Structure formats: structure tokens, C-alpha cells
Amino acid sequence: MKQLMKAHVLIPLLLVGFLAVVTVAAYQRYANFNGGTCPSSLLPDNLWPTGAFIAVMLSFLVGGLLGRLGQRPSTDPSSVALVAAQVGLTAFTGALAFAWWYETRALASGGSLEPITYYVMCIKNTQNDWTLLIFMLAAVITGRWLWHQPGARLW
Amino acid sequence: MADPGAIHTLRKRRARRTTLVWLLAAVFIAGNLWDWIGGHSWGPVQGTDQAIWVHASAALFWLAVAMFVLCLHDLSSFLWHRSPPPTIESLPDDDGWWERVVANPTRRFAARHRGLIGLGGLLAGGVLGHFLWKP
Numbered sequence: 001m002k003q004l005m006k007a008h009v010l011i012p013l014l015l016v017g018f019l020a021v022v023t024v025a026a027y028q029r030y031a032n033f034n035g036g037t038c039p040s041s042l043l044p045d046n047l048w049p050t051g052a053f054i055a056v057m058l059s060f061l062v063g064g065l066l067g068r069l070g071q072r073p074s075t076d077p078s079s080v081a082l083v084a085a086q087v088g089l090t091a092f093t094g095a096l097a098f099a100w101w102y103e104t105r106a107l108a109s110g111g112s113l114e115p116i117t118y119y120v121m122c123i124k125n126t127q128n129d130w131t132l133l134i135f136m137l138a139a140v141i142t143g144r145w146l147w148h149q150p151g152a153r154l155w
Numbered sequence: 156m157a158d159p160g161a162i163h164t165l166r167k168r169r170a171r172r173t174t175l176v177w178l179l180a181a182v183f184i185a186g187n188l189w190d191w192i193g194g195h196s197w198g199p200v201q202g203t204d205q206a207i208w209v210h211a212s213a214a215l216f217w218l219a220v221a222m223f224v225l226c227l228h229d230l231s232s233f234l235w236h237r238s239p240p241p242t243i244e245s246l247p248d249d250d251g252w253w254e255r256v257v258a259n260p261t262r263r264f265a266a267r268h269r270g271l272i273g274l275g276g277l278l279a280g281g282v283l284g285h286f287l288w289k290p
Binding site for chain 2: 096097109139
């Protein structure tokens with residue numbers, strides 16, 4: 001239990017708990033949502049990158065910088081922490097595989113199933129700012145994870 | 156001086172993991188070919204001019220399956236041996252010329268620059284999505 005109280009384990013667990021609550025709440029709120037108002041296409045793109053694109057890229061870089069801030073010199077992580085990280089990674093890749101299986105089935109179904117990208121487009125249409133925030137948060141977390149060097153410090 | 160028995164075990168674990176990665180690469184290629192030649196149908200759109208999107212999505216599905224199986228292998232290896240799967244840093248750098256000259260420097264470069272590689276992937280995904288994705 002002492003291991004679980006360490007900040008680097010606690011934060012992902014809090015995020016998982018938050019995700020579980022939000023998933024149930026979103027299902028309750030949108031189970032009967034009428035998708036008739038969703039757009040069937042996006043506005044045509046031009047050569048210039050959009051503000052949202054730049055914001056997500058900068059978030060990724062900020063996440064990378066966060067990985068270098070204020071870490072104490074770390075001792076070797078405990079076995080429990082390493083196994084927990086591997087379990088989390090395995091669960092994540094399992095969810096990813098399931099999501100791509102569903103996306104492919106839906107894309108090939110010809111309309112009987114809606115792909116995940118359709119729902120993302122629909123959510124962006126109704127909650128543009130929140131969608132951008134989620135993408136930026138995901139970019140921060142990804143940048144933080146990819147750029148994290150154990151024991152690295154800024155000073 | 157490291158225990159030769161322990162090094163031998165680490166080498167065997169490393170070799171098994173590398174073999175699995177090659178096997179998963181073969182499954183990835185075979186799975187995609189199987190989809191392309193029509194051995195497996197994802198649905199009616201696979202036979203239309205929109206099939207390219209189905210195949211692109213299916214390719215990412217096979218990639219995700221390979222990553223998932225590799226993670227399962229690493230988890231079981233961790234639990235069985237009670238230690239993380241060995242990396243190149245856990246082993247002496249005295250393998251064949253391919254490992255010393257090509258493979259290990261490439262692995263070290265990837266480990267050192269995974270943030271930049273991730274940024275490159277994000278940029279490539281963003282640009283491809285920006286120009287190619289036309290729902």
C-alpha cells in the first residue's frame with residue numbers, strides 16, 4: 001500500500017478512476033443522443049496548419065519539458081511499481097487493439113455501425129473547446145511519457 | 156564480473172523476445188495480405204472503392220494486436236523471472252557484428268530520442284490526417 005501512495009503511481013490511478021466516472025456519466029448523459037445533428041463531412045483543409053494543430057504540438061513539447069522538471073534523484077523503482085506499469089501498458093494496448101478492431105468493422109459495415117472517428121467528429125461539432133482540451137491533455141501526457149528520463153533533472 | 160549463468164539466462168530471454176517480435180512482424184504482414192487478397196472480409200465496404208480506408212484501419216488493428224501480444228509476453232516474462240525483460244543495457248556488448256554495428260546503436264538511438272520519434276509520429280499523423288482524411 002505504501003508503494004501505491006507514491007505520486008507517480010497515484011496520479012495514473014486517479015486518472016483511471018476519473019476516466020471510469022466520466023465514462024459512466026457520459027453514457028448516462030448521451031445514451032439517447034440523436035446523431036442527426038452531426039456533420040457528415042469536415043470543412044475543406046488548406047495548406048496552413050490550424051490553431052488546434054499547433055496547440056496540440058506545443059502541448060506535446062510542454063509535456064516533454066514537464067518530464068525534466070524537479071525530479072529527485074530516483075532509486076530503482078520497486079518491483080510492484082514496475083509490474084503495475086506493465087499491467088497498465090498491457091491493458092492500454094489491449095484497449096487499443098479492441099478500438100481498432102471496432103473501427104475497422106464499423107468502417108467496413110457501410111453504415112450499420114458508426115466508426116469512432118464519426119463520434120469524435122460529432123463531439124467536436126458540439127463541444128469544440130472541450131475536445132481541443134482533451135487532445136491537448138493527451139498530448140501533454142504522451143510527451144511527458146516519451147521524454148521522461150529516470151533521474152533527469154533540470155538543474 | 157557478472158555471473159555467466161545469469162548472463163546466459165538474460166541472453167535466452169532476449170533471444171526469445173526477439174524471436175517473438177519477428178513472429179509478430181510476420182503475423183502483421185500475413186494478416187494484412189490475408190485482408191488484401193480477400194481471405195478475410197471485414198464487411199461490404201471492403202469490396203468497394205473505399206476499401207483503402209478499411210485496409211488502413213485493419214493494418215493498425217494488426218499492429219495493435221502485435222503490440223498487445225508483446226506486452227502480454229513481457230508481463231508473463233516479468234512475473235515468471237521476477238525481473239523486467241532484459242534490455243541491451245543488461246547484456247555485454249559482445250554479440251555478432253550485426254548487433255554491435257547496426258542493431259544495438261539503432262536501439263540506443265531510439266531509446267535516447269524516443270521523444271523526437273514520438274513528435275515525428277505525431278506530426279506525420281497530424282499532416283496525413285489533415286490532408287488525407289475526408290469523411
